[in-house]
Amino acid sequence: MRSAPLGFFDSGVGGLTVVRAAQQLLPDEDIIYLGDTARVPYGSKSPQTIREFAEQDVEFLLSHGVKAIVIACNTATAHALPDLQKKFELPILGVIESGVKAALADPSTDRVGIIATRGTIRSHAYQHALAQEKTGILMHEQSAPLLVPLIEEDWLDHPATEAALHTYLDPMVEKGIDALLLACTHYPLLIPKLQSFLPEDIRLVDSATTCAEHLKAELTRLDLLNDSPDPGSLQIHLTDLSEQFENLAKRFLANPPGKIKRAVL
Numbered sequence: 001m002r003s004a005p006l007g008f009f010d011s012g013v014g015g016l017t018v019v020r021a022a023q024q025l026l027p028d029e030d031i032i033y034l035g036d037t038a039r040v041p042y043g044s045k046s047p048q049t050i051r052e053f054a055e056q057d058v059e060f061l062l063s064h065g066v067k068a069i070v071i072a073c074n075t076a077t078a079h080a081l082p083d084l085q086k087k088f089e090l091p092i093l094g095v096i097e098s099g100v101k102a103a104l105a106d107p108s109t110d111r112v113g114i115i116a117t118r119g120t121i122r123s124h125a126y127q128h129a130l131a132q133e134k135t136g137i138l139m140h141e142q143s144a145p146l147l148v149p150l151i152e153e154d155w156l157d158h159p160a161t162e163a164a165l166h167t168y169l170d171p172m173v174e175k176g177i178d179a180l181l182l183a184c185t186h187y188p189l190l191i192p193k194l195q196s197f198l199p200e201d202i203r204l205v206d207s208a209t210t211c212a213e214h215l216k217a218e219l220t221r222l223d224l225l226n227d228s229p230d231p232g233s234l235q236i237h238l239t240d241l242s243e244q245f246e247n248l249a250k251r252f253l254a255n256p257p258g259k260i261k262r263a264v265l
């Protein structure tokens with residue numbers, strides 16, 4: 001089982017932010033990535049539909065013989081993680097706990113802004129997880145449904161994206177936040193843009209690195225680390241193939257993504 005690949009899934013390109021962090025920390029692991037690009041975004045779908053999609057994503061990865069799965073999508077983590085953990089026997093990790101730990105890594109953090117898809121905000125999964133870790137935190141939640149389509153369109157530097165970011169963020173910046181939790185795996189792609197206009201003292205937090213650390217700890221605990229001497233590989237499967245995805249994937253991964261295959265769920 002140790003030499004079996006790890007499975008990651010997301011609704012689209014965003015989960016590659018988590019893959020990249022995992023590749024850096026676990027360079028010997030083979031990774032199978034599923035991006036459900038035909039049905040992105042998940043964030044605007046009902047909880048029931050998200051759970052159905054997530055279950056199909058897990059089945060696809062299982063059919064590729066993975067030893068553990070990372071739900072590299074906040075929306076799917078928010079709505080499907082407990083059900084998937086109950087239903088399947090292999091280890092399944094999400095990104096929310098990691099995001100919360102990353103946000104609270106600086107003990108002076110008392111006021112947290114959260115941007116995410118509608119689905120994630122509606123679930124209040126971050127509010128609950130933050131409140132469990134630390135009492136008295138002030139939270140400002142904002143759903144930002146336009147950001148995922150803008151990112152998938154590769155409009156990272158477009159004035160429309162900047163206008164959307166201002167509309168979503170200006171009110172919470174005015175109220176005052178110490179950290180902004182990028183509670184969607186797509187959003188790290190916007191970090192350069194965010195840094196260009198947010199006040200410098202607002203810490204930008206994403207879950208990718210802490211999620212990779214959590215994954216490494218779990219694999220170590222379960223004696224599932226790959227001990228093969230060969231470097232790990234990455235295989236990407238998408239439910240819809242598009243040029244935009246390849247361009248974004250190249251930007252996001254340290255190495256070229258290689259041949260991308262079409263997945264049928």
Ligand code: DGL
Pocket residue numbers: 010011012014015040041042043044072073074075076117120148183184185186
């Ligand atoms: N990657 C998803 C997330 O982290 C956002 C994209 C979507 O809405 O499907 O929530």
